[in-house]
Amino acid sequence: xxxxxxxxxxxxxxxxxxxxxxxxxxxxxxxxxxxxxxxxxxxxxxxxxxxxxxxxxxxxxxxxxxxxxxxxxxxxxxxxxxxxxxxxxxxxxxxxxxxxxxxxxxxxxxxxxxxxxxxxxxxxxxxxxxxxxxxxxxxxxxxxxxxxxxxxxxxxxxxxxxxxxxxxxxxxxxxxxxxxxxxxxxxxxxxxxxxxxxxxxxxxxxxxxxxxxxxxxxxxxxxxxxxxxxxxxxxxxxxxxxxxxxxxxxxxxxxxxxxxxxxxxxxxxxxxxxxxxxxxxxxxxxxxxxxxxxxxxxxxxxxxxxxxxxxxxxxxxxxxxxxxxxxxxxxxxxxxxxxxxxxxxxxxxxxxxxxxxxxxxxxxxxxxxxxxxxxxxxxxxxxxxxxxxxxxxxxxxxxxxxxxxxxxxxxxxxxxxxxxxxxxxxxxxxxxxxxxxxxxxxxxxxxxxxxxxxxxxxxxxxxxxxxxxxxxxxxxxxxxxxxxxxxxxxxxxxxxxxxxxxxxxxxxxxxxxxxxxxxxxxxxxxxxxxxxxxxxxxxxxxxxxxxxxxxxxxxxxxxxxxxxxxxxxxxxxxxxxxxxxxxxxxxxxxxxxxxxxxxxxxxxxxxxxxxxxxxxxxxxxxxxxxxxxxxxxxxxxxxxxxxxxxxxxxxxxxxxxxxxxxxxxxxxxxxxxxxxxxxxxxxxxxxxxxxxxxxxxxxxxxxxxxxxxxxxxxxxxxxxxxxxxxxxxxxxxxxxxxxxxxxxxxxxxxxx
Amino acid sequence: xxxxxxxxxxxxxxxxxxxxxxxxxxxxxxxxxxxxxxxxxxxxxxxxxxxxxxxxxxxxxxxxxxxxxxxxxxxxxxxxxxxxxxxxxxxxxxxxxxxxxxxxxxxxxxxxxxxxxxxxxxxxxxxxxxxxxxxxxxxxxxxxxxxxxxxxxxxxxxxxxxxxxxxxxxxxxxxxxxxxxxxxxxxxxxxxxxxxxxxxxxxxxxxxxxxxxxxxxxxxxxxxxx
Numbered sequence: 004x005x006x007x008x009x010x011x012x013x014x015x016x017x018x019x020x021x022x023x024x025x026x027x028x029x030x031x032x033x034x035x036x037x038x039x040x041x042x043x044x045x046x047x048x049x050x051x052x053x054x055x056x057x058x059x060x061x062x063x064x065x066x067x068x069x070x071x072x073x074x075x076x077x078x079x080x081x082x083x084x085x086x087x088x089x090x091x092x093x094x095x096x097x098x099x100x101x102x103x104x105x106x107x108x109x110x111x112x113x114x115x116x117x118x119x120x121x122x123x124x125x126x127x128x129x130x131x132x133x134x135x136x137x138x139x140x141x142x143x144x145x146x147x148x149x150x151x152x153x154x155x156x157x158x159x160x161x162x163x164x165x166x167x168x169x170x171x172x173x174x175x176x177x178x179x180x181x182x183x184x185x186x187x188x189x190x191x192x193x194x195x196x197x198x199x200x201x202x203x204x205x206x207x208x209x210x211x212x213x214x215x216x217x218x219x220x221x222x223x224x225x226x227x228x229x230x231x232x233x234x235x236x237x238x239x240x241x242x243x244x245x246x247x248x249x250x251x252x253x254x255x256x257x258x259x260x261x262x263x264x265x266x267x268x269x270x271x272x273x274x275x276x277x278x279x280x281x282x283x284x285x286x287x288x289x290x291x292x293x294x295x296x297x298x299x300x301x302x303x304x305x306x307x308x309x310x311x312x313x314x315x316x317x318x319x320x321x322x323x324x325x326x327x328x329x330x331x332x333x334x335x336x337x338x339x340x341x342x343x344x345x346x347x348x349x350x351x352x353x354x355x356x357x358x359x360x361x362x363x364x365x366x367x368x369x370x371x372x373x374x375x376x377x378x379x380x381x382x383x384x385x386x387x388x389x390x391x392x393x394x395x396x397x398x399x400x401x402x403x404x405x406x407x408x409x410x411x412x413x414x415x416x417x418x419x420x421x422x423x424x425x426x427x428x429x430x431x432x433x434x435x436x437x438x439x440x441x442x443x444x445x446x447x448x449x450x451x452x453x454x455x456x457x458x459x460x461x462x463x464x465x466x467x468x469x470x471x472x473x474x475x476x477x478x479x480x481x482x483x484x485x486x487x488x489x490x491x492x493x494x495x496x497x498x499x500x501x502x503x504x505x506x507x508x509x510x511x512x513x514x515x516x517x518x519x520x521x522x523x524x525x526x527x528x529x530x531x532x533x534x535x536x537x538x539x540x541x542x543x544x545x546x547x548x549x550x551x552x553x554x555x556x557x558x559x560x561x562x563x564x565x566x567x568x569x570x571x572x573x574x575x576x577x578x579x580x581x582x583x584x585x586x587x588x589x590x591x592x593x594x595x596x597x598x599x600x601x602x603x604x605x606x607x608x609x610x611x612x613x614x615x616x617x618x619x620x621x622x623x624x625x626x627x628x629x630x631x632x633x634x635x636x637x638x639x640x641x642x643x644x645x646x647x648x649x650x651x652x653x654x655x656x657x658x659x660x661x662x663x664x665x666x667x668x669x670x671x672x673x674x675x676x677x678x679x680x681x682x683x684x685x686x687x688x689x690x691x692x693x694x695x696x697x698x699x700x701x702x703x704x705x706x707x708x709x710x711x712x713x714x715x716x717x718x719x720x721x722x723x724x725x726x727x728x729x730x731x732x733x734x735x736x737x738x739x740x741x742x743x744x745x746x747x748x749x750x751x752x753x754x755x
Numbered sequence: 756x757x758x759x760x761x762x763x764x765x766x767x768x769x770x771x772x773x774x775x776x777x778x779x780x781x782x783x784x785x786x787x788x789x790x791x792x793x794x795x796x797x798x799x800x801x802x803x804x805x806x807x808x809x810x811x812x813x814x815x816x817x818x819x820x821x822x823x824x825x826x827x828x829x830x831x832x833x834x835x836x837x838x839x840x841x842x843x844x845x846x847x848x849x850x851x852x853x854x855x856x857x858x859x860x861x862x863x864x865x866x867x868x869x870x871x872x873x874x875x876x877x878x879x880x881x882x883x884x885x886x887x888x889x890x891x892x893x894x895x896x897x898x899x900x901x902x903x904x905x906x907x908x909x910x911x912x913x914x915x916x917x918x919x920x921x922x923x924x925x926x927x928x929x930x931x932x933x934x935x936x937x938x939x940x941x942x943x944x945x946x947x948x949x950x951x952x953x954x955x956x957x958x959x960x961x962x963x964x965x966x967x968x969x970x971x972x973x974x975x976x977x978x979x980x981x
Contacts, residue, residue, distance in 0.1 A: 166865070166866075169865075169866045170866070173807070173866055173897070173899075174767070174769075174807040174810060174811075175769075176769030176770070176806060259810070260807070260810065261766070261767050261807065261809065261810025261812065262810075264766075264767050264769075264807075264810075265766055265767075352766065353766060442868075443865075443867055443868050443869055444865050444866045444867070444868070445866075445868060446866075446868050446897045447868060447961075448868065448895045448897060448951065448954040448961045448962075449769050449770060449773070449897070449954075450772070450773060451770075451772075451773035451776055451777075451953065451954055451956075451957075451960060451961065452960060453960060453961055454959060454960060465959075465960065468776075581959060582959055584959075
């Protein structure tokens with residue numbers, strides 16, 4: 004039996020001509036040459052492994068970086084921002100000494116390959132980002148997009164994804180309070196599984212991914228390292244799917260939520276005793292990422308002995324250990340005199356913890372294996388100096404034609420019977436139907452602080468039992484709008500999430516985003532991406548809500564066909580007292596219904612155009628951010644001063660969708676009248692932005708109208724909460740029972 | 756003087772802190788108990804909270820049942836210590852043979868989270884005296900393995916002795932036999948149920964109902980007046 008010599012740094016220097024499998028690991032030729040140039044020699048196998056995963060699209064943002072800079076450059080001045088882009092997650096000041104961290108990430112590709120584990124580990128990863136900031140995770144949200152609801156493969160993907168999210172999140176004890184479920188044929192081969200999480204801490208507990216202080220110990224704790232997920236970031240998340248290639252299943256990680264729950268508790272206990280100098284979770288690119296990021300964010304020097312990493316499979320090579328994406332692992336930097344106590348806490352929680360290295364004086368990351376030095380790099384070159392691409396982008400040739408195909412010209416219902424029929428069709432369509440079948444598989448009660456959960460406009464969590472201080476979060480995105488106009492589409496996603504937070508009574512503070520697009524190598528996709536970022540950055544600047552972090556998911560395409568550009572935006576808000584929150588459900592008969600904002604003939608990208616005409620064309624609704632801000636201020640004031648008892652934002656599906664949802668949730672009907680100047684069809688189905696409906700107790704009618712009048716917000720009385728049906732005077736009446744049936748039976752029938 | 760009620764934290768317990776809050780809201784003093792510690796620290800009653808202890812691996816509750824703390828809980832429960840098992844805690848109680856029967860996976864094979872209607876079938880136990888016999892209440896339910904099963908003899912005995920403490924109304928969420936949501940032992944000091952009363956103790960939070968609070972006021976009344 005022959006033994007290949009260990010590929011040490013020394014060996015690499017002595018054997019410059021050895022061919023390395025850089026292409027198989029996902030590196031391009033010029034990228035490999037850049038590695039050789041940085042090192043002044045060929046990399047060792049271990050170094051190559053690290054560079055290849057860290058320079059992957061998923062980890063390095065090499066195609067998106069030049070555009071993402073705008074989030075920083077255009078960031079609005081915000082006193083609330085405590086930690087911005089670049090850390091594991093952004094941190095926002097919510098008052099009373101509390102800080103909140105939140106982030107949305109994608110786990111799209113793994114969830115298509117292996118829906119249950121892909122989605123489960125997506126939850127696991129985002130939750131570790133939250134813990135790594137020093138916070139206790141308090142809630143999760145899941146924006147999901149699947150192929151056509153009636154496609155056979157959707158039956159494979161959706162139930163697996165939902166069970167995976169539930170299986171993992173429920174077992175962690177995190178209430179699932181929001182998100183979205185959208186169906187569109189464009190996601191057939193590329194479902195979008197985005198996962199968001201929120202964590203709460205005191206200001207003084209904020210932790211950063213930073214290894215400083217020579218002599219401090221580097222401790223790896225959590226699960227043992229196995230062969231799962233090797234190359235997940237580089238191979239799976241950074242390439243398009245292609246039938247010709249072998250199955251990618253081995254690149255998907257397998258989750259153990261029980262281990263993660265122990266990791267949460269043990270990490271929080273270590274934080275509480277102030278034992279941690281710096282911390283990083285192990286997600287994409289595993290140890291390669293954790294060691295290089297911790298070192299490069301500190302003074303730069305770190306020595307690691309890879310032999311000390313606890314393994315699940317003793318045959319793993321050092322390259323595999325560095326690339327493994329085994330879940331439920333964290334890396335902490337601890338002062339030597341505190342190591343013993345740190346290990347005790349891990350032992351208390353039955354969590355394996357091992358000192359694998361230490362911070363050094365130098366500026367090199369050195370990794371040893373069997374006594375030989377197999378990595379000797381400047382960690383910054385691995386973690387931060389990855390390639391940056393100015394990918395060519397160009398407005399696609401078909402964009403004009405798409406926009407010229409005006410949805411306002413589609414045939415509209417001609418009779419009351421047709422109108423009624425289309426209302427039923429809309430509220431029973433998969434995208435507009437109740438998602439209870441899905442959300443009832445998630446625990447939304449655990450931790451005992453859930454004030455609002457889906458299907459409310461935003462999820463809301465109490466964070467202080469004494470004062471009632473709370474936070475709200477909403478995630479929104481509309482790929483159809485973004486396809487018609489990516490700049491406006493991204494702004495509409497932000498506007499909707501912002502509006503949703505305000506509708507529940509919370510003040511929007513900050514943004515996280517998950518940008519889901521096709522291949523950056525296609526100039527048309529790159530244009531969509533550039534436009535969406537420009538739109539989002541401009542809108543964040545105008546609304547005063549900084550982007551605190553997020554995630555880019557590219558290569559969401561199969562062959563030549565890309566998904567709709569789908570920027571998903573999460574907005575975090577704060578509410579001084581959760582007792583003042585505004586729910587969606589109608590509360591009391593006799594309350595007056597008002598429509599806030601302007602309604603125009605805007606049907607481009609609308610749910611109506613999709614459901615009734617299977618059409619996508621024209622322009623999305625007009626964006627007016629100043630109006631959004633004014634509407635939000637009114638909704639927040641009205642909630643704080645007790646002027647409204649329920650409110651619902653208007654978005655996809657328009658006014659009728661919102662009224663039906665409020666009626667069904669409250670078990671109370673509504674009598675509506677078409678206001679002057681509008682026709683019944685536009686009144687019901689228009690998707691003009693910057694609007695909401697509110698239910699006002701009669702005693703507050705004057706005060707509420709005066710407030711809107713004084714501040715210049717158009718307000719129109721449209722009816723009253725009443726009876727057991729939704730009635731549009733002179734047009735139709737639909738009983739709640741009828742509506743409930745079409746609204747609630749659609750999804751179970753499709754997925755049974 | 757108030758009562759001290761212990762809440763055990765097993766690895767993977769999730770509702771331990773919520774249960775402590777519920778105990779506080781009822782006016783009693785919650786005491787955190789640790790699964791590796793046999794000492795119950797002179798508590799007057801014990802709650803085994805919900806969650807996924809040991810990840811539900813092997814079988815829900817099957818590993819926790821052998822925790823050091825359970826040796827003492829089992830011994831003292833047999834001597835009359837009031838014990839309430841909620842969800843995973845109920846599963847642990849059946850695994851520990853403090854309550855008969857056991858739990859299987861929900862018949863529809865999904866996790867289910869809903870506001871569940873129940874009927875109080877036995878208002879004489881240590882944990883239910885503040886309810887009316889036959890009272891209808893709403894308590895959140897959330898579980899994967901909630902289908903109560905027992906052999907016919909046991910079911911007949913439970914029914915005959917009035918030991919079915921709670922029954923699902925309107926909708927059986929998991930396929931439990933006889934719509935059983937919770938049961939009690941013969942002495943009435945040990946009660947287990949799948950729904951989560953600790954999540955129905957504050958207006959505004961969760962479902963906004965407080966139908967679960969009487970569990971905790973019942974035990975307080977019993978302990979303080981005893």
